[in-house]
Amino acid sequence: MVQVDTPTPVPPAADTPVPPPTGAPPSAGPVDPESLINEKAGTLARDVGRAAEGLIEGDLSPVRALLAEYAIPAIAALLVLIVGYFAANFLSRIISTPIRKRVDETLGRFAARLVFYGVMIGTILGVLGMFGIDVASFAAVIAAAGFAIGLAFQGTLSNFASGVLLLVFRPFKVGDMVSAAGVMGKVHEIDLFVTTFDTPDNRRIIVPNSSVTGGTIENVTHHVHRRVEVAVGVRYDASLDATRAALTEAAESMMPKMIRGEGRGYQVVLVQLGASSVDWMVRLWTHRDDFFAVKDGLTAAVKNHLDEAGIGIPFPQLDVHIDGKLG
Structure with a gap:
């Protein structure tokens, strides 16, 4: 009987890489x-x-x-x-x-x-x-x-989202006079995070966009035409016809700057009988670029024409009645 010695398998060295078994799928984990x-x-x-x-x-x-x-x-x-x-x-x-x-x-x-x-x-x-x-x-x-x-950066992202809304819906553009977030000024720049305003007294104010979109936005110069209004009160002893004529002359003195037609022109309106005066309103339409100059001129014209007509502008008055039994 012949005995055959079977060789004992030698394990690989510790530093020798062991190949994966044949047919085994490669590892596909995330890198x-x-x-x-x-x-x-x-x-x-x-x-x-x-x-x-x-x-x-x-x-x-x-x-x-x-x-x-x-x-x-x-x-x-x-x-x-x-x-x-x-x-x-x-x-x-x-x-x-x-x-x-x-x-x-x-x-x-x-x-x-x-x-x-x-x-x-x-x-x-x-x-x-x-x-x-x-x-x-x-x-x-x-x-x-x-x-x-x-x-x-929740606040920053909120400003970014508000900036995108301003760019998409465009409630105002660069150069418009706008009142928003408690600021009145001309829009200098609209960025993704902030909006920059230049105020009439030449101050630059930077407002986060979330503050701009979070409140009411008033675009003052959106329309080409604007209406100027000047309120005035006269004495009770003044004639209504004489007062209306004087105020009409004041409005017509601004004719070169007035917009006429299309329901524009001017109005002289009796507003109410106040506590100390008869209150009137003079309204006229002008170009938006002339608004402040026309308002200044119309206010001066109202005062001058009332003075020429001898119609006074009263101060608030109170009548005090003293009971003789007091004291």
């Missing part, structure tokens, strides 16, 4: 961006170390390999970034110029910024792909960062 970046950084550090050792030993092949693997892609990436920057500027001008001329200056600025940053983000993602970085693996990180930023 951690941080580990991917660390891996790339470690590989670069090792290659730089080999190149340094080669220089010391007089061997230039590691240096050439390092340049071929990293320097050329880095130069190509830099060129892509430069081309992307100029392309973003060019496209933003091409798209925003017609909008500024035909639609609105503020909407044109918004379109220019949107196109510029969109092209630059696409360029940066393309550069990352050139270095073998899977951009899709950053989706979870970007989502988590966006959620954290949203919590930290």
